[in-house]
Amino acid sequence: AQSVSQHNHHVILSEAASLELGCNYSYGGTVNLFWYVQYPGQHLQLLLKYFSGDPLVKGIKGFEAEFIKSKFSFNLRKPSVQWSDTAEYFCAAAGGGSYIPTFGRGTSLIVHP
């Protein structure tokens, strides 16, 4: 079965620290990848997406992600986090012939001021 794994379930950082959240998927072939963010009490919103071209994708609020096909990975990064980045982050993938994305379990990020 197709799956998406997020290895870090809870991350706690201080402001200005660097962030990297792992995401691995199990699809072969063409894959479309997404990172969503869910701020406390809000709905999910798109941070960034990859479907072709430059494997380094830049999103909103200073986030970026790198698609590494050989590792089946799409890790999310931010050089310097802010308190306002406190949120839950979800990786999702659609591929293997299906348009229905599969979501990872999410990573809860807490940034201390």
Added chain:
Amino acid sequence: NAGVTQTPKFRILKIGQSMTLQCAQDMNHNYMYWYRQDPGMGLKLIYYSVGAGITDKGEVPNGYNVSRSTTEDFPLRLELAAPSQTSVYFCASSPGQANQPQHFGDGTRLSIL
């Protein structure tokens, strides 16, 4: 644009009661989805629809029903509410291409007592 609108935002039900969670989108998206979100478990797909008149089961369909009579609306029905259905429910829509992200509603927080 309103995007994806869910009603109600909060609801408390007694065991055995029934209710319908409403979802409407004004983006003319073909695909619509219902997810439930439980703490630490990410998003679980309940049902999805690829167009009016077409619905299919997701990962956790038991205890739920859906219909899609129009492109805009995708209601989720709970027939006999059970405590295990206490959750936050999100509706989402997307155009239907694998490289297009989903748009989420604000969620319905449902408690079954």
